[in-house]
Structures are given as C-alpha cells and as structure tokens.
Amino acid sequence: MQRLIVWSLAGLILVPAAWAGGDKKNGNDKVFKIEGTLAKDDPADKLRKNPHKVHEYKMKAGANYVIDMITKNAQELDPYLRLEDSAGKNLAEDDDGGGFPNARIIFKAPKDDTYRIIATAFKGVGDYTLTVRVASEAQSILEQLKESLGTKQKELFKQFPAAKTEEARQKITDRFYELTADSLLPLSEFAQKYADDPAAKEAKNMVRNNLRQLEQSDSPGVGKVLRTLREKGPKEMHGQVSLALSQNLRSQYERSYQRKDKDAGKLLKEIEDLLKHVGENHADLASQVKDVQFTLKNLTVGRPAMEIEAEDLDTKTFKLSDYRGKVVVIDFWGHW
Amino acid sequence: MYPHERSLVKRLENSPFALIGVNSDQDREKLKKTLEDEKITWRSFWNGPKGTGGPISAAWHVQSWPTIYVLDGDGVIRYRNVRGEAMDRAVDELLKELEAKKK
Known part of the structure; x- marks a missing residue:
C-alpha cells in the first residue's frame, strides 16, 4: 500500500512537469523520439538534393537542444541533418557530428518557434531514429564556452583580409592561438566538475585537440597560458600540456637564436629539462617525448642538419654535405 | 613555387x-x-x-x-619554413655572413 502511495506521488510530480513544456508531444524535458524511414521516392531536400523528411519541433528561446539522427543500418543510410526556422531559413547542418555516420546538431534556439528538422542523407536511404532532447545543464554550459570562443575567433578572422603586413597577420594568428589557449583552463575545469556527464568527454577531446593546435604557435602569450595551465590545470593533463609547452618554447627558442639573444641558451635548457621531466613521469607519452627530443636535436634552428645521402633524379648518388661552404635551401617538394 | x-x-x-x-x-x-x-x-x-x-x-x-630548411655554409639549420620574400631575405643574410667570414 505504501509503495502505491509513493508511486502515485511520483506520478503526480512527473505528470505536471511533462505538461509544463506546453505541447504534450514536445514536452521539453522529455526525449522526443521518432522512428522514420527515408525512401527513394521521398522529395529531394532543397539544399542536400537527397530524399528528406521534415519533423517539426517547438523550441523555446535560449534553450539548447541536441538533435540526433541515427541510422539503423550504416551500410544503407548515412544520415544528414539540417535545421530550419518556421520560415524555412537554414540555421544549422551536420553530417557526422554524432559519431560517424550519425548526424547531430546542438542548437541554441534564438526565439520561440516551430523549427523544421530536415532528416536527409549524405548517402543512401533507409530507417533512422530521430531524437530531440533539451541539453543537460553541463552540455548547455559547454555550448556557451564553445560559443564564446567561436565568436571571438570569428571576429579575428574578419580582421585578416584587412591586415596588410606580415607582422599584422602574425599578430592576428598569435591572438587566435592565445584565445584557444585561454579556453583550455575553463574547459578542463569544466571536464572535472561534470566528470559524469557525456559533455565532459567532449570537453576533454577539445582540450586535447586544442593543445595539438597550440604546438604550432611560437607566441610567447601562448607559452604563458600553457605555463599557468601546467601549474593549475588537472594533473591528468600535465604531461600533454608540458609537451605542447615544449613545442611552443622550441619555436620561441628558434626566434631568439635568430635574433642572437643572450638568453637563447637558457630557453633551450628549460625545454630539455621539461622533456626529461615528462619522460620520467608519463610513461604513456614516452614516444612523443622522444620525437620532440629528436626534433630539438636534429631539426631545429641552430642545430647541424642531418646528412642526406641518396640518388638524384638521374640515379646518381650524392650527399648534402657535398655542399658545405655554400648556403643551402632544402626544399621537400613534389609535383602533384 | x-x-x-x-x-x-x-x-x-x-x-x-x-x-x-x-x-x-x-x-x-x-x-x-x-x-x-x-x-x-x-x-x-x-x-x-x-x-x-x-x-x-x-x-x-x-x-x-x-x-623548407635554410642552412648556412657550415651546414647548420638557420631557418625553417620561410617562403617567398622571407626566404630571399634569409638566404641573402646568410650569404652576407659567409662573405664576412672569408675576409
């Protein structure tokens, strides 16, 4: 009897919550789910030109929605999603964002509207499951982090065509990388705080990918952020951050070597110590550490070039060192 | 190129x-x-x-x-991935350096 009361109480609480969303079918805290089929004779989508079906869905201004289109048979249907407002304006599209071959759109509704979800195909036809759910709190926060980074970087992109000198362009590139670097600490803090939410995994992947991007930057600003992240960021990232920092410092070292700075040697020592430390403390990164150490020794400004001995295009063998005493440009090229 | x-x-x-x-x-x-x-x-x-x-x-x-790598007369790497004018500048600078050494 007691159990029955508990159940009915739960029912009482749950039912109004489902209604609160307005439209019963679109109850905002429920997952909206449709089993659909794309057939060859479905009308062609105006943009994608493949068969499509339209699913209308009411969204509330400011809320984040996750729309998934999952194929039932990856051999037959590679799904593709588009999203339009009620007036038919294309707002978002995606091919493999849900993990190949499934499509996912994460969308923040700018206004209350009945949106048109276009379920179509990158390739093929067949059965699919379409779900729409309100993003979790964590997912929404992650979307905000992504959006704020994206907006700032887009603004920078707009300045690029106006930058006339190499210096001006370099400044924009540096700033771009610095913004990426700035995002790392909030992202990794987020991943720690919401460790149980699937969004944490996405945030971690972003951190990893962004770190890899930053390896290409020689901006001292990026180096500074990486140093902070190394001190304050999560322990599990320590090794990756140190590796990225060593790459960044390597480029900085090359610049200072070219300027004939007195402190160039100090920088080099710092990189060597850093790599040694990572090698000793992160067994999983051993091969990457070795790579950077090799690069530092053999492929870095200030180091003697490695010997090359091979045939030329007329099958005659020669050596790079045959050209000692001359200034040499080595150009790795191909005609393709 | x-x-x-x-x-x-x-x-x-x-x-x-x-x-x-x-x-x-x-x-x-x-x-x-x-x-x-x-x-x-x-x-x-x-x-x-x-x-x-x-x-x-x-x-x-x-x-x-x-x-791209640019080497000086001693076979030391002095520049990486310089293109166009930057490559010309790098080569000219190293040639000047080489000239100065001979004197």
Missing part, C-alpha cells in the same frame, strides 16, 4: 648558394617532363618509390609539403 625558385636560382647563380630538392614523386620517369616544362634545373634527392612515405622525409619528420 617554381617561378620564385627559378628566379632565386638565377639571381644567385654566381654565389655560393644551392637549392637542393628532396623530391617525393613516386615515378622518376614521369617527372622528367615536369623538369623540362617547369625549367627545374636544380638538383633533387629522390625520396624513393614510396613517394611521401620515403626514407628521407621520414628521417626529417616531414608532414607537409613543401617543407
């Missing part, structure tokens, strides 16, 4: 300078026509039949083409 390299090689034909390619085409025979058409007179190592997967680019960790 070719026109700029051609003019660099031409401009410095009487200087202690060499442009050395490392070519990553798989087929050396087919390339002969390209050398002729594009007037590529400078010498290249051949990266072997595996093309971009060949031993020289692997030893040098080359991941994108073209990749």
Whole structure:
C-alpha cells in the first residue's frame, strides 16, 4: 500500500512537469523520439538534393537542444541533418557530428518557434531514429564556452583580409592561438566538475585537440597560458600540456637564436629539462617525448642538419654535405 | 613555387648558394617532363618509390609539403619554413655572413 502511495506521488510530480513544456508531444524535458524511414521516392531536400523528411519541433528561446539522427543500418543510410526556422531559413547542418555516420546538431534556439528538422542523407536511404532532447545543464554550459570562443575567433578572422603586413597577420594568428589557449583552463575545469556527464568527454577531446593546435604557435602569450595551465590545470593533463609547452618554447627558442639573444641558451635548457621531466613521469607519452627530443636535436634552428645521402633524379648518388661552404635551401617538394 | 625558385636560382647563380630538392614523386620517369616544362634545373634527392612515405622525409619528420630548411655554409639549420620574400631575405643574410667570414 505504501509503495502505491509513493508511486502515485511520483506520478503526480512527473505528470505536471511533462505538461509544463506546453505541447504534450514536445514536452521539453522529455526525449522526443521518432522512428522514420527515408525512401527513394521521398522529395529531394532543397539544399542536400537527397530524399528528406521534415519533423517539426517547438523550441523555446535560449534553450539548447541536441538533435540526433541515427541510422539503423550504416551500410544503407548515412544520415544528414539540417535545421530550419518556421520560415524555412537554414540555421544549422551536420553530417557526422554524432559519431560517424550519425548526424547531430546542438542548437541554441534564438526565439520561440516551430523549427523544421530536415532528416536527409549524405548517402543512401533507409530507417533512422530521430531524437530531440533539451541539453543537460553541463552540455548547455559547454555550448556557451564553445560559443564564446567561436565568436571571438570569428571576429579575428574578419580582421585578416584587412591586415596588410606580415607582422599584422602574425599578430592576428598569435591572438587566435592565445584565445584557444585561454579556453583550455575553463574547459578542463569544466571536464572535472561534470566528470559524469557525456559533455565532459567532449570537453576533454577539445582540450586535447586544442593543445595539438597550440604546438604550432611560437607566441610567447601562448607559452604563458600553457605555463599557468601546467601549474593549475588537472594533473591528468600535465604531461600533454608540458609537451605542447615544449613545442611552443622550441619555436620561441628558434626566434631568439635568430635574433642572437643572450638568453637563447637558457630557453633551450628549460625545454630539455621539461622533456626529461615528462619522460620520467608519463610513461604513456614516452614516444612523443622522444620525437620532440629528436626534433630539438636534429631539426631545429641552430642545430647541424642531418646528412642526406641518396640518388638524384638521374640515379646518381650524392650527399648534402657535398655542399658545405655554400648556403643551402632544402626544399621537400613534389609535383602533384 | 617554381617561378620564385627559378628566379632565386638565377639571381644567385654566381654565389655560393644551392637549392637542393628532396623530391617525393613516386615515378622518376614521369617527372622528367615536369623538369623540362617547369625549367627545374636544380638538383633533387629522390625520396624513393614510396613517394611521401620515403626514407628521407621520414628521417626529417616531414608532414607537409613543401617543407623548407635554410642552412648556412657550415651546414647548420638557420631557418625553417620561410617562403617567398622571407626566404630571399634569409638566404641573402646568410650569404652576407659567409662573405664576412672569408675576409
């Protein structure tokens, strides 16, 4: 009897919550789910030109929605999603964002509207499951982090065509990388705080990918952020951050070597110590550490070039060192 | 790339300078026509039949083409991935340095 009361109480609480969303079918805290089929004779989508079906869905201004289109048979249907407002304006599209071959759109509704979800195909036809759910709190926060980074970087992109000198362009590139670097600490803090939410995994992947991007930057600003992240960021990232920092410092070292700075040697020592430390403390990164150490020794400004001995295009063998005493440009090229 | 390299090689034909390619085409025979058409007179190592997967680019960790290194007269790497005018400036500076050493 007691159990029955508990159940009915739960029912009482749950039912109004489902209604609160307005439209019963679109109850905002429920997952909206449709089993659909794309057939060859479905009308062609105006943009994608493949068969499509339209699913209308009411969204509330400011809320984040996750729309998934999952194929039932990856051999037959590679799904593709588009999203339009009620007036038919294309707002978002995606091919493999849900993990190949499934499509996912994460969308923040700018206004209350009945949106048109276009379920179509990158390739093929067949059965699919379409779900729409309100993003979790964590997912929404992650979307905000992504959006704020994206907006700032887009603004920078707009300045690029106006930058006339190499210096001006370099400044924009540096700033771009610095913004990426700035995002790392909030992202990794987020991943720690919401460790149980699937969004944490996405945030971690972003951190990893962004770190890899930053390896290409020689901006001292990026180096500074990486140093902070190394001190304050999560322990599990320590090794990756140190590796990225060593790459960044390597480029900085090359610049200072070219300027004939007195402190160039100090920088080099710092990189060597850093790599040694990572090698000793992160067994999983051993091969990457070795790579950077090799690069530092053999492929870095200030180091003697490695010997090359091979045939030329007329099958005659020669050596790079045959050209000692001359200034040499080595150009790795191909005609393709 | 070719026109700029051609003019660099031409401009410095009487200087202690060499442009050395490392070519990553798989087929050396087919390339002969390209050398002729594009007037590529400078010498290249051949990266072997595996093309971009060949031993020289692997030893040098080359991941994108073209990749450029500029060496001084002692065979020391002094610049990486300089293109266009920046490449000319780098070469000119190193030639000046070489000249100063001889004196």
